[in-house]
Amino acid sequence: METILVTGGSGLVGNAVKTISIDYTGKYNFVFISSKDHNLLHMNETISMFEKYKPSFVIHLAGHVGGLYLNINNKVDMLEKNLLINFNVIKCAHDFKVKKMIACLSTCIFPDKVTYPIDETMLHEGAPHFSNDAYAYAKRLIEVHCKAYRENYGDNFICVTPTNIYGPHDNFNLENGHVLPALIHKCYLAKQNNEDFVIRGSGRPLRQFIFSEDLAKLIMFVLEKNVKDSNIILSVSENQENSIEEVSRIIAQKYNYEHMIEFDTSYSDGQYKKTVTNQKLMEILDCDFTFTTLKEGISKTIDWFINHH
Numbered sequence: 001m002e003t004i005l006v007t008g009g010s011g012l013v014g015n016a017v018k019t020i021s022i023d024y025t026g027k028y029n030f031v032f033i034s035s036k037d038h039n040l041l042h043m044n045e046t047i048s049m050f051e052k053y054k055p056s057f058v059i060h061l062a063g064h065v066g067g068l069y070l071n072i073n074n075k076v077d078m079l080e081k082n083l084l085i086n087f088n089v090i091k092c093a094h095d096f097k098v099k100k101m102i103a104c105l106s107t108c109i110f111p112d113k114v115t116y117p118i119d120e121t122m123l124h125e126g127a128p129h130f131s132n133d134a135y136a137y138a139k140r141l142i143e144v145h146c147k148a149y150r151e152n153y154g155d156n157f158i159c160v161t162p163t164n165i166y167g168p169h170d171n172f173n174l175e176n177g178h179v180l181p182a183l184i185h186k187c188y189l190a191k192q193n194n195e196d197f198v199i200r201g202s203g204r205p206l207r208q209f210i211f212s213e214d215l216a217k218l219i220m221f222v223l224e225k226n227v228k229d230s231n232i233i234l235s236v237s238e239n240q241e242n243s244i245e246e247v248s249r250i251i252a253q254k255y256n257y258e259h260m261i262e263f264d265t266s267y268s269d270g271q272y273k274k275t276v277t278n279q280k281l282m283e284i285l286d287c288d289f290t291f292t293t294l295k296e297g298i299s300k301t302i303d304w305f306i307n308h309h
């Protein structure tokens with residue numbers, strides 16, 4: 001059986017791939033790697049991982065990842081750690097003759113000043129938003145690195161670009177997490193302690209959200225399908241955009257939270273919106289795909305959070 005090696009196997013998306021991997025039982029041998037197994041900041045540990053597992057396929061998800069406020073306050077780490085991890089993994093995927101690799105970008109690395117909706121061709125057409133420029137430039141180099149290997153050596157290295165992801169196993173840290181897990185944790189505390197539910201920023205920015213297990217299914221689809229595209233946006237449609245205030249109200253409703261929702265505008269809003277089109281994905285999908293609704297996905301995520309924290 002051929003091996004699919006999943007870096008970032010202990011994270012939000014890695015766990016979602018693990019959950020859906022039961023659908024592929026008997027077809028692939030999945031290996032899920034965390035930083036405790038192999039610290040991919042170091043080339044020697046990355047080499048020993050590839051030597052040990054000799055993967056036919058790699059889903060590269062590992063990264064130093066977090067929400068807006070982690071990005072604003074930790075630019076050196078966001079740049080250096082992601083550069084090192086991505087360089088090591090991509091180089092080894094070539095040196096160890098991996099048949100196909102899927103590497104993960106993000107819709108937050110597109111230019112700040114663009115025309116909407118954003119599509120795959122626009123990645124390098126301007127500077128990213130200042131709040132996450134360090135992370136964005138490190139991630140953009142994944143695309144450059146994979147393209148170079150494709151052009152010089154014919155390597156089958158494909159990038160996928162997910163929009164904001166959420167689901168079970170997310171990072172629910174109040175300071176460093178992405179907006180949905182941070183607010184799920186905050187509303188839980190507000191309900192428990194009879195306090196106000198405080199949202200950072202104005203609540204007006206717009207985001208597209210994808211449930212982690214939907215994303216995992218799409219990643220496996222791209223891995224198995226013979227796609228000619230080198231970068232594919234994995235997102236709900238451009239019409240399925242919600243304001244931060246709307247998602248806060250969905251969270252509050254699930255908890256039956258009835259006190260005040262407040263907006264602390266001393267915090268940055270980050271990028272106002274980064275609306276992407278999923279047209280390319282829709283063109284290559286040869287099956288019906290139903291995205292989990294935000295309400296259903298938030299409900300599942302809150303149930304998981306309550307059971308695990």
Ligand code: NAP
Nearest residue numbers: 008009010011012013034035039040062063065104106165
């Ligand atoms: P996550 O939950 O923060 O998980 C990060 C994963 O990377 C963990 O498994 C972590 O292992 C691993 N990792 C970190 N440093 C490592 C190191 N030095 N060596 C080996 N492994 C290391 O991240 P995620 O949200 O699943 O993100 C997965 C991918 O999707 C990333 O490429 C990210 O850029 C991209 N993405 C995420 C979002 C989002 O909203 N979350 C949106 C768009 C794109 P440990 O558990 O051992 O630390």
Ligand code: GDP
Nearest residue numbers: 067068108177178179182199200201205269270
């Ligand atoms: P982004 O989508 O890459 O900007 O990252 P996030 O997932 O961190 O979302 C940031 C947006 O959510 C900004 O508009 C923030 O003002 C808003 N937001 C509101 N409350 C929070 C919070 O507690 N944590 C985070 N990370 N963002 C919040």
